Amino acid sequence: MDTSRLNILRCMGTALLAVAVCGSATMPSSGAAPPTSPIRIEKVWARPGVAAPAGAHGSGTTMGPGTSAIYMIIHNTGPDGDRLMRADADVATAVELHETRMEGGMSRMHMVPAIAVPPRGQVELRPGGLHIMLLGLKRDLKENDRFPATLHFERAGAVVVEVPVRMSAP
Amino acid sequence: MSRWIAAGLLVLLVAACQRPAFRGRVLDPPRPVPALTLNDQHGRPFDLAGQRDRVVLVFFGYTRCPDVCPLTLGVFRQVAEMLGTDAARVRFVFVTVDPEVDTPAFLERYLRLFHPEFVGLTGSPDALAATYQFFGAAFEKVPVPKSAAGYLVAHSTHVAVIDRQGRWRLTLSHQATADDVAHDVRRLLRE
Numbered sequence: 001m002d003t004s005r006l007n008i009l010r011c012m013g014t015a016l017l018a019v020a021v022c023g024s025a026t027m028p029s030s031g032a033a034p035p036t037s038p039i040r041i042e043k044v045w046a047r048p049g050v051a052a053p054a055g056a057h058g059s060g061t062t063m064g065p066g067t068s069a070i071y072m073i074i075h076n077t078g079p080d081g082d083r084l085m086r087a088d089a090d091v092a093t094a095v096e097l098h099e100t101r102m103e104g105g106m107s108r109m110h111m112v113p114a115i116a117v118p119p120r121g122q123v124e125l126r127p128g129g130l131h132i133m134l135l136g137l138k139r140d141l142k143e144n145d146r147f148p149a150t151l152h153f154e155r156a157g158a159v160v161v162e163v164p165v166r167m168s169a170p
Numbered sequence: 171m172s173r174w175i176a177a178g179l180l181v182l183l184v185a186a187c188q189r190p191a192f193r194g195r196v197l198d199p200p201r202p203v204p205a206l207t208l209n210d211q212h213g214r215p216f217d218l219a220g221q222r223d224r225v226v227l228v229f230f231g232y233t234r235c236p237d238v239c240p241l242t243l244g245v246f247r248q249v250a251e252m253l254g255t256d257a258a259r260v261r262f263v264f265v266t267v268d269p270e271v272d273t274p275a276f277l278e279r280y281l282r283l284f285h286p287e288f289v290g291l292t293g294s295p296d297a298l299a300a301t302y303q304f305f306g307a308a309f310e311k312v313p314v315p316k317s318a319a320g321y322l323v324a325h326s327t328h329v330a331v332i333d334r335q336g337r338w339r340l341t342l343s344h345q346a347t348a349d350d351v352a353h354d355v356r357r358l359l360r361e
Contacts (some may be wrong), residue, residue, distance in 0.1 A: 047240045048283040050233075050276070051290075069236040092316035100237055105310060107238045107344075108324040111317050127237040128344075135234075135318045142283065167244040167284075 038078025039117070039156040045166045046048060046070045046147075047127075051137045066137035068092070070163055071125045076117040082155045084115040089149040089163075093136030100128050109133075114154070126169070141165045174214070192357060193350040194331060194340035201338040206301045208265065208293035211278035216291055218301070219349055220333045225358045226261040226332035227351070228344075230307035230325060232268035233280045238327050238344055243284040248348035249355065250285055254293075263289045267309040267325050269298060305330045305338070333358050 052066030069088070076082055087095045097112045107128075115130055117123050125131050132149070140145070144164040151160050164170075175332045192336060203219040218226060227246065231239030242266065250257040266272035267291045272280075277290030292298070301307070309325035327344035332355060340354055 036193075047237065047244070049240075050279045050283060067234045067236060073214075096317055096319075098236060098317075102327070105326055105328075106324045107235075107327050108312070109236060109314075109322045111314060127241045131236055133236050133319075140279075140283075167247065168241070 001167055037159065038076050038080075039082060039159055040075040040077065041077060041159060041161050043150070043170050044070065044072035044074045044161050044163050045170055046134070046141060046163045047091060048143055048165055048167070049134065049137050049141045051139050066135075068134040068137060068141050068165075069098075069127075070132040070134065071127065071169065072161070073122055073124050074115075074117050074151075075122045076119060078155075079119050080155060081119045082117045082153050084117065084151055085154050086152050087132045087149055088139045088152070089147060091138055091141065091147045092134035093138065094134075095149075096135065097130070098133040099130045100108045102128065117153075143167060192340055192354050194329075194342040194346065194354050196340055197338055200333065200335075203332055203336050203338055204300075204304060206297065206304065207213070208291040208297055208301060209274065210298045211281060211290040213274055216239075216263075216289060218291075218332065221261050221332070222336055223334050224259050224261050225334060225355050226263060227355070228263045228265060228305060228330040229330065230265050230267050230302065230305070230309070231327075232266055232323050232325070233272050233276060234268065234319065235323065235325070238325075242327070242329065242344055243281070243288065245346070245348045245351060246288065249284050249351045249361075250287070252348060252352040253355065256356070256359060257287075260355055261289055263291060265291045265298075265301060265307070267302070267307065268311075268323055269293075269295075331355070331358070334361065 046068050048067035050066055074084065089095050097115055099110050099112050101108050115123060143165055147163050148160060149163050150160050152158055191321050206218045207215050229242050246262045250262065253260060266277065270306065272292060274292060277292065281288040281290045308327050309323055311321045313321045329342040330338055331340035331342060333339040342351060
């Protein structure tokens with residue numbers, strides 16, 4: 001079988017799988033956009049992290065230790081593309097949009113100005129990729145804790161999510 | 171196309187027959203670990219070469235690392251659970267590449283999130299440099315003026331596996347699953 005046909009089959013398989021997964025998913029427990037919003041948040045979680053000790057600022061840093069990252073799948077059921085512009089969370093002193101990339105065996109992080117969500121599509125924030133970075137944690141985030149975060153979309157506006165703290169993706 | 175697949179499978183098969191099937195990359199010959207004494211999160215000396223009869227998993231990272239480091243530590247914890255009582259024969263070690271921020275006290279609080287028995291190492295600049303060099307750990311501070319973090323650390327992400335004879339035997343990628351790591355550790359424990 002030639003490569004292109006294989007690829008087509010593979011794509012079809014993936015598409016079917018995606019339909020099956022989306023179809024079987026119940027209302028995302030953590031998504032909280034208004035019922036009319038085309039934005040749906042699924043599989044949101046954050047990794048554990050410890051609060052920065054008071055006054056502990058390493059040389060060269062403004063924020064010191066105490067970080068976490070939020071991951072999720074953002075679905076857009078609408079006909080228009082949207083963009084996640086920023087996020088807020090009371091547990092952190094600063095919240096930024098970052099992307100980790102592997103370059104030549106090294107893990108590198110970059111800030112990104114916004115995260116695009118394609119029309120009738122989705123974007124996945126996941127370890128080793130796009131994530132919402134929490135800097136300067138004000139309290140420890142332990143496994144099974146939960147905290148609220150607000151996502152600000154260019155079109156859909158604010159979406160509040162309840163973020164569970166986990167070791168790995170749900 | 172299918173001819174290439176068949177050839178590839180044959181190569182894999184031959185490779186599988188020639189050496190023990192570790193899932194990590196095998197160092198051939200293994201490299202005896204020199205005396206590299208660092209300090210753990212409780213301030214006690216810890217010699218990476220002196221953990222005889224134990225398998226030692228060594229990972230280089232920093233506590234502000236957003237996802238690769240905590241995920242590797244998450245994998246380590248899963249491995250510890252999968253190994254059961256054998257976990258006592260394994261040392262799970264996190265060596266900081268950001269010693270200015272990662273003080274022993276902070277390492278202690280951080281690692282406790284994952285497992286009370288995990289070892290967090292820091293030390294003198296010379297001892298750390300020798301350790302990074304031996305294990306080929308690469309990292310650099312990258313200033314990110316727009317970020318509240320000030321700088322971020324780009325770093326290598328491999329896990330070095332030291333066998334029970336104190337030799338660096340395997341290298342695992344950060345994409346290795348808990349199942350992969352547990353498989354290789356069990357194999358080394360059986361030797």
